[in-house]
Amino acid sequence: MSEDLFAEMTETLFKDKSILSEEHSPDVIVERDDEIDAYRTALKDVLFGRNPSNVFIYGKTGVGKTAVTEYILDALQTEVKRRDAADDLQVHSRNCNDDTVYQTVRSLINSIRDNSREQFPETGLATSHALETLFKEMDRVGETFLFVLDEIDHLDDADTLLYELPRARANGTLVDARVGVIGISNNYTFRSSLSPKVKDTLMEKEIAFSPYDANELRSILSTRAENALAEEAYEESAIRFAAAKAAKDTGSARQAIDLLRESGDIAEEDSDKMIVDTHVQRAAQRVQRGRVENKLRDQTMHGQLILEALAQLEADGQAPARSKAVQQMYEKVTRGWKHNPLTTLKSIQNHLADLTMLGFLERTERNEGRAGGAHYQYELTLDPRTVLETRESIESEP
Numbered sequence: 001m002s003e004d005l006f007a008e009m010t011e012t013l014f015k016d017k018s019i020l021s022e023e024h025s026p027d028v029i030v031e032r033d034d035e036i037d038a039y040r041t042a043l044k045d046v047l048f049g050r051n052p053s054n055v056f057i058y059g060k061t062g063v064g065k066t067a068v069t070e071y072i073l074d075a076l077q078t079e080v081k082r083r084d085a086a087d088d089l090q091v092h093s094r095n096c097n098d099d100t101v102y103q104t105v106r107s108l109i110n111s112i113r114d115n116s117r118e119q120f121p122e123t124g125l126a127t128s129h130a131l132e133t134l135f136k137e138m139d140r141v142g143e144t145f146l147f148v149l150d151e152i153d154h155l156d157d158a159d160t161l162l163y164e165l166p167r168a169r170a171n172g173t174l175v176d177a178r179v180g181v182i183g184i185s186n187n188y189t190f191r192s193s194l195s196p197k198v199k200d201t202l203m204e205k206e207i208a209f210s211p212y213d214a215n216e217l218r219s220i221l222s223t224r225a226e227n228a229l230a231e232e233a234y235e236e237s238a239i240r241f242a243a244a245k246a247a248k249d250t251g252s253a254r255q256a257i258d259l260l261r262e263s264g265d266i267a268e269e270d271s272d273k274m275i276v277d278t279h280v281q282r283a284a285q286r287v288q289r290g291r292v293e294n295k296l297r298d299q300t301m302h303g304q305l306i307l308e309a310l311a312q313l314e315a316d317g318q319a320p321a322r323s324k325a326v327q328q329m330y331e332k333v334t335r336g337w338k339h340n341p342l343t344t345l346k347s348i349q350n351h352l353a354d355l356t357m358l359g360f361l362e363r364t365e366r367n368e369g370r371a372g373g374a375h376y377q378y379e380l381t382l383d384p385r386t387v388l389e390t391r392e393s394i395e396s397e398p
Ligand SMILES: Nc1ncnc2c1ncn2[C@@H]1O[C@H](COP(=O)(O)OP(=O)(O)O)[C@@H](O)[C@H]1O
Pocket: 021, 022, 024, 025, 026, 028, 029, 030, 031, 032, 059, 060, 061, 062, 063, 064, 065, 066, 067, 068, 220, 253, 254, 257
């Protein structure tokens, strides 16, 4: 019997769900013509046997930096093979999230060495030694190298690496090989953390990726939906709605795609034949809820209890509220969960100030004239019901 458990399961709404997954690289990039043009110009020297320029790509998460980079470099490699004047080109990419400079360099060395040769040791050697080894490996091959360092803003001390790499040839540490660095960053402020000399070289060519608007997201989503979803499995308006929602929130294509996949999941859970606006609406709520939950869990217990108190005040129609009123509700809530409340008003006010700074609360100043004087009132920026429900589930965990 048990072997038949899955026998009747078929993919209903999804034709190929993997196309909506994080790992999928799209065959076509839409809505990024200007960026692709700038990218192409920045890299064209490779085709003529010259040193590649260094390129710095920045923009918020989900705006196509990685996808466009992969697409461009594929095209570049194809063209290099076609042309005699072009040096042979090797592209090595590394996501630097969680890396030290040593790990990044090590991964580049190993990527050049391929699996056929001994891998560079994981620990025990100095970063400078790793860099020397990298240059030796490059010269051994003697071709042109493009190093793609994605999410480079996560790298501690990116400065050392970004100082050494582009200068290696000028400094004589590299003789035969040529090198260009493509640095990709989710934030622009990373730039100001670098030393002036590094800024000048790495940022020879800068390309900014702006957030997508609703129309752009719609065309990205439509292309995906055509391949990922079965025919007649979705209403066009659901795509438009998902695009509009993601555009209003972050302008991220990743968010838009996630929303569509989640909408499909919800429609399937309900055995519906078609993804429509209400599925998107519910998917957005689910995602939003997950986000609130994560943020809430990141707070200290008392921070959470104060947020819960504010949610309760709002549910009771008593928000915005002064710190004194928050304290009273906080004590009630805290005792209700059998915790010991903080006792001073000052400690509550400190938490309120922190939570305001983190964007959980909105603070307004009220002036009640001579009698009351000026004071602050607080209210929640999150959905109170979600906060109350999430708190409930946190407290009921073992
Ligand atoms: N212009 C585009 N055309 C098609 N798909 C895109 C486009 N921009 C982003 N995507 C898709 O959106 C998701 C996020 O893009 P990604 O390149 O990973 O963003 P970033 O690197 O900027 O965080 C990926 O699935 C990617 O394939």
